[in-house]
Amino acid sequence: MPVRAKGESDPDTVPFLERQLGYQLRRASATLLGELAQSLAELDLRIADATILHLIDEQPDITQSTLGRMLGIKRANMVPLAAGLTERGLIELGLTDGRSQGLRVTPAGRALADQIRAQMRAHDAGVLPELSADERRLLLSRLSTIWK
Amino acid sequence: MPVRAKGESDPDTVPFLERQLGYQLRRASATLLGELAQSLAELDLRIADATILHLIDEQPDITQSTLGRMLGIKRANMVPLAAGLTERGLIELGLTDGRSQGLRVTPAGRALADQIRAQMRAHDAGVLPELSADERRLLLSRLSTIWK
DNA sequence: TATTGTTATACTCTATAACTATA
DNA sequence: TATAGTTATAGAGTATAACAATA
Numbered sequence: 049m050p051v052r053a054k055g056e057s058d059p060d061t062v063p064f065l066e067r068q069l070g071y072q073l074r075r076a077s078a079t080l081l082g083e084l085a086q087s088l089a090e091l092d093l094r095i096a097d098a099t100i101l102h103l104i105d106e107q108p109d110i111t112q113s114t115l116g117r118m119l120g121i122k123r124a125n126m127v128p129l130a131a132g133l134t135e136r137g138l139i140e141l142g143l144t145d146g147r148s149q150g151l152r153v154t155p156a157g158r159a160l161a162d163q164i165r166a167q168m169r170a171h172d173a174g175v176l177p178e179l180s181a182d183e184r185r186l187l188l189s190r191l192s193t194i195w196k
Numbered sequence: 197m198p199v200r201a202k203g204e205s206d207p208d209t210v211p212f213l214e215r216q217l218g219y220q221l222r223r224a225s226a227t228l229l230g231e232l233a234q235s236l237a238e239l240d241l242r243i244a245d246a247t248i249l250h251l252i253d254e255q256p257d258i259t260q261s262t263l264g265r266m267l268g269i270k271r272a273n274m275v276p277l278a279a280g281l282t283e284r285g286l287i288e289l290g291l292t293d294g295r296s297q298g299l300r301v302t303p304a305g306r307a308l309a310d311q312i313r314a315q316m317r318a319h320d321a322g323v324l325p326e327l328s329a330d331e332r333r334l335l336l337s338r339l340s341t342i343w344k
Numbered sequence: 345t346a347t348t349g350t351t352a353t354a355c356t357c358t359a360t361a362a363c364t365a366t367a
Numbered sequence: 368t369a370t371a372g373t374t375a376t377a378g379a380g381t382a383t384a385a386c387a388a389t390a
Contacts, residue, residue, distance in 0.1 A: 063254065064250065064254060064316075065250070068316055069323050069324065069332065070225075070229075070320050070323060072335075072339035072340055073224060073225045073228060074229060075268070075342075075343040076221060076339045076340075076343050077218075077225035078225075080218045080221060099213070102213070103213070106211065111372090112371075113370075120226065121357095121358085123370095123373090124358090124359080124361095124372090124373075125357075125359085126372085127372070127374080130372095146365075146366050147366040147367065147370065147372070148370085148371060149371080168218070168219075169216075171218060175342065176341070187335075188214070188215065188217060188220055191220035191224045192214065192223075192224075194223075194324070195224050195227040244380090259349090260348075260349070261347075261349080269381085270382065271347095271349075272350075272381090272382080273381065273382085274349085275349070293389085293390080294388075294389050295388060295390065296347085296348060296349090296390090297348080
């Protein structure tokens with residue numbers, strides 16, 4: 049007679065989609081995206097804005113093109129993103145070599161980047177809080193193999 | 197002296213975003229979404245089309261509204277999706293009670309739903325193939341808690 | 345009164361093509 | 368010749384509001 053731990057249902061009863069890793073990943077990601085977007089809206093930032101500002105703070109003189117490659121955002125779509133952050137006085141031009149324009153955070157940008165990281169950390173801490181540090185590290189490394 | 201398993205880098209050296217579960221989930225999900233979209237394009241289907249067709253096959257006489265609630269798709273946006281599948285002869289009206297319209301697959305729709313599941317299974321099997329069956333089950337259940 | 349299906353519409357994100365300037 | 372930044376634009380996908388018909 050088959051034994052099953054409590055809380056686990058009969059595998060044959062589980063609907064198809066529930067067993068799809070891709071589907072579960074998609075739904076989980078969409079939910080977290082929405083939550084984070086709501087949280088960052090308090091800082092008047094979209095997720096792309098916040099991520100870019102953080103990266104410029106972390107890596108001064110990075111260019112639009114490099115940021116786009118890192119984040120999977122097309123060069124053309126980086127322009128209004130960078131322009132928006134510039135208009136708000138959060139970033140400015142750093143080292144430029146004529147065609148490449150290094151970007152740096154302003155003092156206001158750095159302060160906001162700190163707030164962004166704080167919010168992202170706080171949000172992330174609420175995700176799967178039952179994971180141990182080891183389990184968390186393992187999951188992170190597994191996920192990164194999917195897209196890298 | 198701190199000991200570290202080979203292949204693991206100094207935690208303090210890992211960039212901020214790489215340690216964010218939300219970010220990793222987002223990137224992984226986007227990659228898988230793109231791969232699956234490419235695969236389903238062979239059947240001339242988008243992911244939403246395929247998912248809906250599968251669900252109607254699995255649950256005959258389900259309505260647009262119910263499908264929308266299950267998948268996080270607004271009622272208004274379900275209309276063109278259902279219309280498209282109907283025009284292609286993949287689904288048709290089943291039980292209707294006046295305002296609710298149950299949807300069912302046609303024979304062609306059922307055959308395509310089988311192909312969809314085959315493609316989804318095949319794609320999913322390529323995701324984190326190093327996971328054991330137990331690890332896979334655990335991950336699935338953890339992910340589902342995020343969005344349910 | 346609440347829900348279903350529906351239409352119209354706006355908004356965001358993303359993709360493509362083309363152009364200029366520079367390495 | 369390849370790359371960075373830029374512009375304009377088209378296409379998805381998604382969101383809101385409103386309406387008619389029905390439970």
